[in-house]
Amino acid sequence: MENLFRLVDNDQDFFSRRCIWVNGPVIIGAGPSGLATAACLREQGVPFMVLERADCIASLWQRRTYDRLKLHLPKQFCQLPNLPFPQDFPEYPSKKQFIDYLESYARKFEINPRFNECVQSSRYDETSGLWRVKTVATCGSNRTEFEYICRWLVVATGENAECVMPEIDGLGEFKGDIIHAADYKSGENFKGKKVLVVGCGNSGMELSLDLCNHNASPSMVCRSSVHVLPREIFGISTFELASLIMQWLPLWLVDKLLLIFAWFMLGNIEKYGLKRPSQGPLQMKNTKGKTPVLDIGTLEKIRSGDIKVVPGIKRLSTNSVELVNGENHYVDAVVLATGYRSNVPSWLQEGEFFSKNGFPKSPFPNGWKGNSGLYAVGFTRRGLSGASSDAMKIAQDIGEVWKKETKQKKQRTTACHRRCISQF
Numbered sequence: 001m002e003n004l005f006r007l008v009d010n011d012q013d014f015f016s017r018r019c020i021w022v023n024g025p026v027i028i029g030a031g032p033s034g035l036a037t038a039a040c041l042r043e044q045g046v047p048f049m050v051l052e053r054a055d056c057i058a059s060l061w062q063r064r065t066y067d068r069l070k071l072h073l074p075k076q077f078c079q080l081p082n083l084p085f086p087q088d089f090p091e092y093p094s095k096k097q098f099i100d101y102l103e104s105y106a107r108k109f110e111i112n113p114r115f116n117e118c119v120q121s122s123r124y125d126e127t128s129g130l131w132r133v134k135t136v137a138t139c140g141s142n143r144t145e146f147e148y149i150c151r152w153l154v155v156a157t158g159e160n161a162e163c164v165m166p167e168i169d170g171l172g173e174f175k176g177d178i179i180h181a182a183d184y185k186s187g188e189n190f191k192g193k194k195v196l197v198v199g200c201g202n203s204g205m206e207l208s209l210d211l212c213n214h215n216a217s218p219s220m221v222c223r224s225s226v227h228v229l230p231r232e233i234f235g236i237s238t239f240e241l242a243s244l245i246m247q248w249l250p251l252w253l254v255d256k257l258l259l260i261f262a263w264f265m266l267g268n269i270e271k272y273g274l275k276r277p278s279q280g281p282l283q284m285k286n287t288k289g290k291t292p293v294l295d296i297g298t299l300e301k302i303r304s305g306d307i308k309v310v311p312g313i314k315r316l317s318t319n320s321v322e323l324v325n326g327e328n329h330y331v332d333a334v335v336l337a338t339g340y341r342s343n344v345p346s347w348l349q350e351g352e353f354f355s356k357n358g359f360p361k362s363p364f365p366n367g368w369k370g371n372s373g374l375y376a377v378g379f380t381r382r383g384l385s386g387a388s389s390d391a392m393k394i395a396q397d398i399g400e401v402w403k404k405e406t407k408q409k410k411q412r413t414t415a416c417h418r419r420c421i422s423q424f
Contacts, residue, residue: 255280
């Protein structure tokens, strides 16, 4: 409380905003990472506040994913701490099933975020030793400014907070539809159309397959190299198999084995325009954060010619695309499967823990804790299992301090009470 008084004394604008003291950490983001951290803090008996700019939990899943999406990994690798998936869920839950799971998770651990609150800035106040989080809350046409004061700040906005929009020459001249994968729901609206899908990651591959299944004619731009692996090997999840083998073999050898299995099961993909990187899939994931594509049927459509793989784009014109190899193709629509990025640098005023790309400077497994009560969850590039691991560490770290100080406060209160009694 002394720190809070010090903060008021040094800030003339303190009372111009609605200021809220949070007796515990503030968690920014109500996606799976934020929910996992909140649930673990609840188990530790630590109060918290969750701020979310959207009007729902897991807005990326609810608002910015396509209808046919399923978890790419088996459910046991995607469950959050202290609550497994329902037994009747399939091995690869659907988008709806995963959202239902997250909503039940929030109910079980009594997580009630403050929705429609967009963080404008967050900084550590050296004088008071507290974090100051300024937000703008919207309700219809009304906008209200808040400032949250807290001792701990948990950044849970994740790796996919903002869409990456590529710079393509002539993009503004194109007269057809242009959408980012975040706004793509189904290929139904593209039936009979020639669609250029820019990007060949998991989203680009799956959107191309979805377009093909809805009788569109997709061409997928594959500008750089990409690893494509079967989703399962000998009936076992590729991810699960790799995790098991890595208990006995070094990573480089596991990569070699995965590529051998992929060659036997998928064949030579380079003859279809899909060039493999020189680094192995797991090494590339660890060093560059680039996830290998897990094939769920796209390669079959590429082999049949229903999905065309094309090189990079030179420029777009009114209704066509010119490729770097000189070819020109008529195009009705463009889907940008160009990924997402962190938005942390736009609002967090801090330069020691986070780098300019919005990720912690320290690599996994040391990127969860910074200085002065700053934490990060969901930036491991290791999916939901990585987020869950960080969430448990953060809650335990804060919980230890919380329990120790709470115990001391109770002891001081009890001692004071006894002295008062003895005076009568």
